[in-house]
Amino acid sequence: MNESRIEKSWETLSRFILSEDFEAVEAFTDSLTNNEMVHTLFRLSPIEQQVLVKRLAPHKAAELIEEVPKSYAAEVIENLEPEEAASIVSKMSSDEQANILQNIHSSEAEDILSHMDEEEADIARSLIEYSPDVAGGLMMTEFLSYPKGFKVSQVIHDLTERSDDYALYNVQYIYVVHAKHKLMGVLRLRDVVLSNPDLLIGDLAKTPLFVKADSNLDELFEFFEEHQISACPVIDDKNYIIGVIRQSSVKSAIAEKADLDHQKSQGIVNGEELRSMSTLLRSKRRLSWLSVNIVLNIMAASVIALFQDTLTAVIALAVFLPIVSDMSGCSGNQSVAVSMRELTLGIARPSDVFRVWLKEISVGSINGLVLGSLLALAAWLWIGNPYLGLVVGLALALNTMIAVSIGGGVPLLLKKLEIDPAIASGPILTTITDMCGFFLVLGLATLMLPLLI
Amino acid sequence: MNESRIEKSWETLSRFILSEDFEAVEAFTDSLTNNEMVHTLFRLSPIEQQVLVKRLAPHKAAELIEEVPKSYAAEVIENLEPEEAASIVSKMSSDEQANILQNIHSSEAEDILSHMDEEEADIARSLIEYSPDVAGGLMMTEFLSYPKGFKVSQVIHDLTERSDDYALYNVQYIYVVHAKHKLMGVLRLRDVVLSNPDLLIGDLAKTPLFVKADSNLDELFEFFEEHQISACPVIDDKNYIIGVIRQSSVKSAIAEKADLDHQKSQGIVNGEELRSMSTLLRSKRRLSWLSVNIVLNIMAASVIALFQDTLTAVIALAVFLPIVSDMSGCSGNQSVAVSMRELTLGIARPSDVFRVWLKEISVGSINGLVLGSLLALAAWLWIGNPYLGLVVGLALALNTMIAVSIGGGVPLLLKKLEIDPAIASGPILTTITDMCGFFLVLGLATLMLPLLI
Numbered sequence: 001m002n003e004s005r006i007e008k009s010w011e012t013l014s015r016f017i018l019s020e021d022f023e024a025v026e027a028f029t030d031s032l033t034n035n036e037m038v039h040t041l042f043r044l045s046p047i048e049q050q051v052l053v054k055r056l057a058p059h060k061a062a063e064l065i066e067e068v069p070k071s072y073a074a075e076v077i078e079n080l081e082p083e084e085a086a087s088i089v090s091k092m093s094s095d096e097q098a099n100i101l102q103n104i105h106s107s108e109a110e111d112i113l114s115h116m117d118e119e120e121a122d123i124a125r126s127l128i129e130y131s132p133d134v135a136g137g138l139m140m141t142e143f144l145s146y147p148k149g150f151k152v153s154q155v156i157h158d159l160t161e162r163s164d165d166y167a168l169y170n171v172q173y174i175y176v177v178h179a180k181h182k183l184m185g186v187l188r189l190r191d192v193v194l195s196n197p198d199l200l201i202g203d204l205a206k207t208p209l210f211v212k213a214d215s216n217l218d219e220l221f222e223f224f225e226e227h228q229i230s231a232c233p234v235i236d237d238k239n240y241i242i243g244v245i246r247q248s249s250v251k252s253a254i255a256e257k258a259d260l261d262h263q264k265s266q267g268i269v270n271g272e273e274l275r276s277m278s279t280l281l282r283s284k285r286r287l288s289w290l291s292v293n294i295v296l297n298i299m300a301a302s303v304i305a306l307f308q309d310t311l312t313a314v315i316a317l318a319v320f321l322p323i324v325s326d327m328s329g330c331s332g333n334q335s336v337a338v339s340m341r342e343l344t345l346g347i348a349r350p351s352d353v354f355r356v357w358l359k360e361i362s363v364g365s366i367n368g369l370v371l372g373s374l375l376a377l378a379a380w381l382w383i384g385n386p387y388l389g390l391v392v393g394l395a396l397a398l399n400t401m402i403a404v405s406i407g408g409g410v411p412l413l414l415k416k417l418e419i420d421p422a423i424a425s426g427p428i429l430t431t432i433t434d435m436c437g438f439f440l441v442l443g444l445a446t447l448m449l450p451l452l453i
Numbered sequence: 454m455n456e457s458r459i460e461k462s463w464e465t466l467s468r469f470i471l472s473e474d475f476e477a478v479e480a481f482t483d484s485l486t487n488n489e490m491v492h493t494l495f496r497l498s499p500i501e502q503q504v505l506v507k508r509l510a511p512h513k514a515a516e517l518i519e520e521v522p523k524s525y526a527a528e529v530i531e532n533l534e535p536e537e538a539a540s541i542v543s544k545m546s547s548d549e550q551a552n553i554l555q556n557i558h559s560s561e562a563e564d565i566l567s568h569m570d571e572e573e574a575d576i577a578r579s580l581i582e583y584s585p586d587v588a589g590g591l592m593m594t595e596f597l598s599y600p601k602g603f604k605v606s607q608v609i610h611d612l613t614e615r616s617d618d619y620a621l622y623n624v625q626y627i628y629v630v631h632a633k634h635k636l637m638g639v640l641r642l643r644d645v646v647l648s649n650p651d652l653l654i655g656d657l658a659k660t661p662l663f664v665k666a667d668s669n670l671d672e673l674f675e676f677f678e679e680h681q682i683s684a685c686p687v688i689d690d691k692n693y694i695i696g697v698i699r700q701s702s703v704k705s706a707i708a709e710k711a712d713l714d715h716q717k718s719q720g721i722v723n724g725e726e727l728r729s730m731s732t733l734l735r736s737k738r739r740l741s742w743l744s745v746n747i748v749l750n751i752m753a754a755s756v757i758a759l760f761q762d763t764l765t766a767v768i769a770l771a772v773f774l775p776i777v778s779d780m781s782g783c784s785g786n787q788s789v790a791v792s793m794r795e796l797t798l799g800i801a802r803p804s805d806v807f808r809v810w811l812k813e814i815s816v817g818s819i820n821g822l823v824l825g826s827l828l829a830l831a832a833w834l835w836i837g838n839p840y841l842g843l844v845v846g847l848a849l850a851l852n853t854m855i856a857v858s859i860g861g862g863v864p865l866l867l868k869k870l871e872i873d874p875a876i877a878s879g880p881i882l883t884t885i886t887d888m889c890g891f892f893l894v895l896g897l898a899t900l901m902l903p904l905l906i
Contacts, residue, residue, distance in 0.1 A: 156647075251704070267790065291823075301772045322775045326746075326887070336719065348728075
């Protein structure tokens with residue numbers, strides 16, 4: 001997309017909104033593509049956004065809001081009057097509705113639901129009940145099911161008659177049910193249209209694949225890896241079909257999780273941050289992680305205080321303390337990255353800790369020796385004392401081996417303890433490698449003190 | 454999946470392979486699901502893997518190999534005899550073929566291609582020519598096109614007659630062409646089957662959406678965001694349809710890129726690492742990044758050497774040097790994570806540096822003050838000198854503001870300079886924040902030295 005075009009569209013729109021020329025707003029937004037609208041939306045102030053969303057036709061506002069990140073969409077919806085919000089939310093498919101309403105305070109969500117069609121609101125309420133990472137929370141309730149006694153011709157007639165109503169539906173599959181929506185079979189749309197119109201669909205239907213409403217993301221991922229289908233019915237305890245889950249919903253839920261994991265590993269732990277959020281909220285969220293970290297950091301650095309005499313005697317060591325701890329941290333983070341990746345791919349499992357350690361320690365020994373020798377040489381040339389080189393080089397070599405062992409193993413152990421490895425691996429790793437690094441440099445120096453002075 | 458079942462399946466299979474009981478291997482692999490096969494494959498030694506892949510029916514081996522990560526799949530294929538490899542590769546769809554052959558040395562890829570059906574090999578050769586991140590490199594060449602003069606009934610007849618041949622095809626769309634495959638229109642399968650059998654498809658066809666063969670990932674992503682279709686034709690310079698690109702291929706190419714970015718930011722920079730790779734290769738790749746880092750680290754720490762006198766006079770400062778530099782690094786990394794995320798979402802652009810800086814400095818000022826006060830208090834209580842608390846607290850506050858400014862802005866600037874922000878942002882950030890942190894603590898201490906002793 002053209003950068004200058006967005007720049008211009010944002011400024012133009014902002015001007016129209018400020019001058020309250022709503023006809024121009026409507027005409028102008030009609031001329032933008034969906035994507036341009038999304039990018040324009042981000043540039044507007046919260047007030048301008050609100051005016052814009054109100055002025056769009058509800059179905060257009062719904063399309064726009066479905067495109068932006070979930071947390072952001074929830075914010076925009078929350079800022080509207082419940083009635084306006086309800087008219088927009090009504091235009092979304094049931095899974096999108098649940099997705100957004102789950103991100104809004106429950107009392108405000110109820111305000112919005114109370115302005116919606118009663119039946120639709122009840123469906124949304126039942127979807128919100130499910131956790132967002134199980135089949136029930138990811139499914140959509142729009143699907144096509146017909147009693148097994150229907151003829152092919154009746155189904156085709158219904159499909160063609162009501163094709164407009166079915167615009168939101170996933171029409172690749174048709175589900176065949178016993179009485180009361182008990183799932184009996186499945187038919188691909190193309191099988192239906194290519195069949196003899198007088199046959200009963202109950203006779204044509206194939207045994208259906210299905211998932212339970214409480215299947216979690218891992219199970220759903222494996223299911224869709226195993227079966228190459230684009231969507232699958234979700235059933236309740238009584239085998240009643242209650243929704244359809246799309247492969248694409250599972251994939252995007254997983255991608256979202258991987259992305260959040262990455263954010264978490266970098267210290268954005270309370271959910272997605274966008275710079276359009278308020279400064280205080282962003283500050284508070286970041287601080288909650290930083291304040292834990294500063295305590296860990298002070299703990300680690302207190303090791304240095306134990307060796308003040310050695311440090312005073314050989315002040316050059318102060319230069320090498322951060323080098324040893326930082327470099328070990330880097331090596332350990334590489335191991336964390338590989339372990340996180342292997343956990344995601346399902347190659348490594350919590351029970352593999354020993355195998356992972358063997359693999360890591362072999363790489364860590366080589367890299368520790370190489371990096372330790374480099375640092376030893378640099379220290380010798382710089383400070384002029386070969387023993388000082390020996391102390392810092394040896395410390396780095398040993399600490400690299402410690403770091404890769406911890407980096408490789410900790411994510412697996414945390415997973416076993418059901419603690420989120422994306423958040424906790426980094427701080428645990430750096431606290432331990434800092435402590436060990438300081439201890440090794442200063443401890444070895446204390447042992448060899450006569451040679452260093 | 455059941456952990457113990459994988460453990461068992463791997464051991465069982467390994468035993469069958471070692472005892473050369475290939476009938477048992479075949480019977481046993483038939484009993485495993487695809488997913489169990491993939492996980493089992495990772496546990497086997499390279500030799501056992503080779504035996505297993507050779508013993509599977511080619512179409513089953515192809516399915517298995519399509520499931521594992523690309524770089525790993527290429528390794529498995531490379532270890533086979535070209536003739537065996539060719540029989541497996543032939544069973545894959547054209548986009549998967551290109552995907553794997555692009556990851557193999559070109560001479561070995563040619564060996565494999567020379568054992569394949571000539572026409573198929575030529576198609577694969579032409580696909581490999583394209584970069585893997587443009588439409589030409591991601592498309593598949595299996596698609597359904599019919600001349601505009603065909604009747605609906607002829608198309609349906611061809612579809613039903615040859616449905617087995619079309620198993621690999623994406624049959625949601627049918628493309629209508631002029632002579633010589635010049636793209637004229639598109640029809641959804643359901644429109645075809647629900648139409649009057651005597652009509653000409655040329656009269657029914659709608660104006661097609663399409664992409665050019667050299668469209669890059671960003672453009673493809675925007676295209677599919679804009680148009681909710683599952684696949685789209687790819688055309689060459691003469692408007693001839695040369696393939697079809699699936700939305701899912703674009704999404705997984707992007708997910709793969711995001712994942713690689715994450716790996717890179719943690720120091721795995723030369724492509725995906727799996728612990729099944731050789732120790733020396735893993736060591737060499739990790740070292741290439743670490744050895745740059747150690748130089749940067751030594752540079753940063755050399756700032757400490759400039760202030761040896763101050764440090765000797767107030768040895769307690771040595772405890773706070775790593776705390777200030779680490780904590781600023783953490784704050785900076787949070788800003789990097791948000792900028793990388795906003796770059797991916799297309800919310801932030803290189804021209805937004807100033808806007809991003811304003812947003813970052815407002816959060817950074819608050820967090821700097823809070824963290825600085827905490828550290829000042831801790832230092833005062835611990836060391837007993839309020840001025841020492843003032844020095845380290847002020848240094849941390851200022852350095853936090855520097856860190857968020859750099860962390861927020863550097864990814865955007867690197868993007869503008871066309872340097873990969875995922876690799877370079879971290880090292881640049883930590884080198885600068887380390888240097889500034891050391892300089893601020895020791896510089897402020899030197900200024901206030903009489904109050905600290």
